[in-house]
Amino acid sequence: xxxxxxxxxxxxxxxxxxxxxxxxxxxxxxxxxxxxxxxxxxxxxxxxxxxxxxxxxxxxxxxxxxxxxxxxxxxxxxxxxxxxxxxxxxxxxxxxxxxxxxxxxxxxxxxxxxxxxxxxxxxxxxxxxxxxxxxxxxxxxxxxxxxxxxxxxxxxxxxxxxxxxxxxxxxxxxxxxxxxxxxxxxxxxxxxxxxxxxxxxxxxxxxxxxxxxxxxxxxxxxxxxxxxxxxxxxxxxxxxxxxxxxxxxxxxxxxxxxxxxxxxxxxxxxxxxxxxxxxxxxxxxxxx
Amino acid sequence: xxxxxxxxxxxxxxxxxxxxxxxxxxxxxxxxxxxxxxxxxxxxxxxxxxxxxxxxxxxxxxxxxxxxxxxxxxxxxxxxxxxxxxxxxxxxxxxxxxxxxxxxxxxxxxxxxxxxxxxxxxxxxxxxxxxxxxxxxxxxxxxxxxxxxxxxxxxxxxxxxxxxxxxxxxxxxxxxxxxxxxxxxxxxxxxxxxxxxxxxxxxxxxxxxxxxxxxxxxxxxxxxxxxxxxxxxxxxxxxxxxxxxxxxxxxxxxxxxxxxxxxxxxxxxxxxxxxxxxxxxxxxxxxxxxxxxxxxxxxxxxxxxxxxxxxxxxxxxxxxxxxxxxxxxxxxxxxxxxxxxxxxxxxxxxxxxxxxxxxxxxxxxxxxxxx
Numbered sequence: 001x002x003x004x005x006x007x008x009x010x011x012x013x014x015x016x017x018x019x020x021x022x023x024x025x026x027x028x029x030x031x032x033x034x035x036x037x038x039x040x041x042x043x044x045x046x047x048x049x050x051x052x053x054x055x056x057x058x059x060x061x062x063x064x065x066x067x068x069x070x071x072x073x074x075x076x077x078x079x080x081x082x083x084x085x086x087x088x089x090x091x092x093x094x095x096x097x098x099x100x101x102x103x104x105x106x107x108x109x110x111x112x113x114x115x116x117x118x119x120x121x122x123x124x125x126x127x128x129x130x131x132x133x134x135x136x137x138x139x140x141x142x143x144x145x146x147x148x149x150x151x152x153x154x155x156x157x158x159x160x161x162x163x164x165x166x167x168x169x170x171x172x173x174x175x176x177x178x179x180x181x182x183x184x185x186x187x188x189x190x191x192x193x194x195x196x197x198x199x200x201x202x203x204x205x206x207x208x209x210x211x212x213x214x215x216x217x218x219x220x221x222x223x224x225x226x227x228x229x230x231x232x233x234x235x236x237x238x239x240x241x242x243x244x245x246x247x248x249x250x251x252x253x254x255x256x257x258x259x260x261x262x263x264x265x266x267x268x269x270x271x272x273x274x275x276x277x278x279x280x281x282x283x284x285x286x287x288x
Numbered sequence: 289x290x291x292x293x294x295x296x297x298x299x300x301x302x303x304x305x306x307x308x309x310x311x312x313x314x315x316x317x318x319x320x321x322x323x324x325x326x327x328x329x330x331x332x333x334x335x336x337x338x339x340x341x342x343x344x345x346x347x348x349x350x351x352x353x354x355x356x357x358x359x360x361x362x363x364x365x366x367x368x369x370x371x372x373x374x375x376x377x378x379x380x381x382x383x384x385x386x387x388x389x390x391x392x393x394x395x396x397x398x399x400x401x402x403x404x405x406x407x408x409x410x411x412x413x414x415x416x417x418x419x420x421x422x423x424x425x426x427x428x429x430x431x432x433x434x435x436x437x438x439x440x441x442x443x444x445x446x447x448x449x450x451x452x453x454x455x456x457x458x459x460x461x462x463x464x465x466x467x468x469x470x471x472x473x474x475x476x477x478x479x480x481x482x483x484x485x486x487x488x489x490x491x492x493x494x495x496x497x498x499x500x501x502x503x504x505x506x507x508x509x510x511x512x513x514x515x516x517x518x519x520x521x522x523x524x525x526x527x528x529x530x531x532x533x534x535x536x537x538x539x540x541x542x543x544x545x546x547x548x549x550x551x552x553x554x555x556x557x558x559x560x561x562x563x564x565x566x567x568x569x570x571x572x573x574x575x576x577x578x579x580x581x582x583x584x585x586x587x588x589x590x591x592x593x594x595x596x597x598x599x600x601x602x603x604x605x606x607x608x609x610x611x612x613x614x615x616x617x618x619x620x621x622x623x624x625x626x627x628x629x630x631x632x633x634x635x636x637x638x639x640x641x642x643x644x645x646x647x648x649x650x651x652x653x654x655x656x657x658x659x
Contacts, residue, residue: 182352183385185372187399188450194373197398201389 036260043068043253050250068254078255080232081239088150088235089218092157096214099158100165101207105199107166108173119166126163130223133160138227148230156224161214168213172206205277212270216263301364302328302486303454308358310344310510318344320510322358326488331480333489333497336507337533342490345507346456349488350379362453378447378455378485382462384439386431392442393418393427399450417445420479437468441475448485457489461496473500494534498522506530527568528656531580538586538625540579540599541658544570552655554579557621562597564653578658583628585652588615588636588644595647601625603642617646 006015046065047053055063072078106112107119125133137156138147146152176199184194200207222237229238236255243252303326310319319341326332334342347353349360351372359366367375386395393414400410418424421441431439440460447455460476461469477500480487491497497504498518505515506529513533514526525531532539542554545561552566554577562579569577587593601617604624613635617625627646629635638644 177383177385179381179383179385180387182350182372183379183381183387184398185352186350186377186379186456187446188373188376188402189398190373193402198387 039253039256040260043250043257045250045253048249050248050253068250071249071251072254072258075251077234077239078251081234081236084150084233085219085235085237088153088157088233089215091154092161092218093211093215095154095158096161097165097207097211100162100210100214101169101203103162104166104169104173108170108176122166123163125160130221134224134227137224141228147228148233150233152228153225153233153235156228157218157221158214160221160224161217164213164217165207165210168210169203169206172203176202205274208273209270212266216266219262220259300327301325302330302362303488304359304361305345306359306361308345308348308360309356310341310348310353311356317356318510319348322510322512324505324512324515326486328486329484331477331487331489331500331502333491333501333504334507335491335494335497335504335533338492340507341510342492342507343458346458346488346490349454350377350456351375376450376453378450378452380440380443380447380455380457380460382459384431384443384463386439386443386446388431391428391430392423392434395431395442396446396449399446403450413449417449420482421445421475436464437472440464440472444476444479448479448483452485455485455487457487459491460489461493462491469496476500498534506533508533525567525580525654528578528580528659531654531656532659536583536626536628537580538583540581540619540623540625541621542577542579542655544572544575544577544655551650552577554655556599557619557623558600560597560599562599562653563650564597564655565651567654567656569655569657576658577655579653579655581648581653583614583626586625586627586646586648588627588629588638589647591647593647594649596650597653598645598647600643600645603638603640603644605640606638617644 006018041056042050042052044064044066045053045056046063046067053063072082103118103122107115112118137152141147141152141156146155180198180202181194184198185191189197219235220237221235222241225233225235225238226241229235234242236259240252240255243249303324305322305324308319308322309317311317322341322345324332334345336342344353348355349367351367351370355368360368362375362377386392387398390398396414396417397410400413405413414427415424418427421444423438423441426434426438426442431442434442443460447457457476461472464472473496476487489497489500498521501518503515503517504521506513506521508529514521514530516524516526521530521534525534528539531537540556540562542556542562544552545555546553547566550566552564552569553561554564555561556579564579569575587595589598599619601619603615604618605616607614607616608631610631612631613629615627615629615636615638617627619625625646636644
């Protein structure tokens with residue numbers, strides 16, 4: 001690695017500033033990442049403790065085990081929570097993505113009245129404190145007997161996911177050249193056909209990343225679940241929450257490690273998709 | 289290349305605008321009372337400064353803007369109530385508007401696919417048009433892999449491949465550099481000659497309009513100022529705006545002294561009386577007029593050219609442009625006059641500050657009411 005060469009006009013203070021900047025950046029990274037990384041080895045702890053044992057520190061193979069992972073598989077509560085999380089997450093994502101994409105397209109039109117007000121309203125789940133939303137939803141959904149049901153949770157999580165989809169799709173649409181839509185019409189395709197043949201393929205990266213955000217939002221949401229879910233709808237975060245209070249053992253760490261893995265896989269998938277779609281566009285400036 | 293006058297009188301009313309108006313806010317008219325007859329196979333250009341309403345007219349034809357009042361007829365059928373995708377009008381956009389996620393061949397095939405043509409026919413048509421624009425080897429590439437000129441050729445082919453009743457071009461060469469633009473002008477004309485389609489071409493580049501069009505409709509202020517073949521537009525402008533907008537012109541302010549038939553005697557600020565062709569100026573004495581004379585129609589005395597008017601001016605500057613010379617004169621009231629001379633042995637040798645007489649013929653000078 002080449003040594004960083006500083007511009008000739010740099011004084012001692014400039015260089016000191018550079019080092020201070022680098023140091024603070026590393027510190028931030030350290031405090032953000034370390035708590036997450038620490039969980040991973042601890043989840044392989046052979047003892048029911050939340051700390052490193054003497055054996056673990058000496059890298060004794062005996063001190064490590066997969067017993068907490070086995071604990072997940074053997075525990076019906078955990079299995080149900082995992083199933084629920086995916087079930088609710090996937091359906092909430094589908095609803096949020098469809099509605100969010102359509103909303104973003106509508107809001108990008110020049111003819112749309114009250115654009116700002118509608119946008120603010122749709123984005124409000126992201127800004128209003130979650131506890132207020134959850135309480136409101138609880139009272140409202142109870143009236144429709146949606147509290148304590150899968151449908152209620154799916155709708156609630158969809159509402160929480162919509163803002164992310166709107167933001168990412170709106171960003172993609174701002175790069176979308178309207179004359180491509182006109183071109184589709186002039187070539188004889190109906191507006192709906194043009195939408196599916198031209199608009200959808202070009203905003204797909206935004207739709208996909210919005211969908212991923214929506215899924216993650218649902219996947220780690222706990223406040224709304226605490227209010228709305230019955231015993232049958234426990235999700236992973238909800239199960240972890242009660243696990244922390246009731247039976248303290250490293251099963252939670254094992255679940256957390258699995259969640260980290262899922263998140264990393266998600267991020268990788270997102271990046272791959274982004275690269276692929278960029279390649280498909282051929283780094284194209286005709287879309288601008 | 290153009291046959292002036294061919295389309296002027298014998299229009300077959302293929303495309304007709306009848307009193308078309310457009311307003312965005314229901315208060316101001318962007319297009320006011322637009323009337324035009326276009327013949328089948330004609331290359332008609334809408335030329336005008338930006339904001340003159342020419343693009344709005346194009347958008348109304350394509351159906352992307354509604355018509356506030358009036359009618360547009362294509363082949364005798366009103367199209368104002370037809371959806372854009374049912375009009376069968378091809379359009380070439382300034383930024384090409386090629387679908388970036390489709391290959392070149394897919395882009396060309398798209399209008400045919402939408403029209404549910406048989407697969408074999410689509411393939412042969414695509415191959416034919418790829419050959420026509422000399423991009424046979426590029427069918428599998430994406431638009432992002434082509435140069436600007438190549439993309440514009442593809443956009444052109446895509447707008448033509450479905451045999452549209454009309455092709456609209458909205459400043460299609462605006463994004464290209466000068467050399468490429470000139471190549472593409474010839475390319476478009478070649479295809480136009482070969483396929484015989486009807487073109488409505490929008491540009492603000494008058495050189496482009498003059499070299500390409502059968503007729504040019506000069507637009508300003510939402511109104512067609514004059515619609516004529518390029519040579520008529522240049523040689524017989526029908527008002528001061530057209531005289532100023534097309535090519536270079538000198539404008540002399542003056543007052544009408546006397547009018548007989550189509551000749552007006554006009555007193556200019558030097559006190560001299562000149563004779564000019566009367567176009568749209570008033571006929572009573574003391575009406576204000578502006579006289580337009582092209583820089584190449586003015587001559588410095590002594591000259592062999594015939595003339596019937598003269599004005600006395602003072603040389604303020606001389607510009608050497610290589611193949612020709614530009615002389616800048618000034619009238620006592622500050623009006624500037626430019627004269628253009630070929631840079632040959634006949635070019636007059638005069639010094640800055642010299643007083644000379646500029647002469648011209650009445651048929652080369654035009655008296656307009658001032659803008």
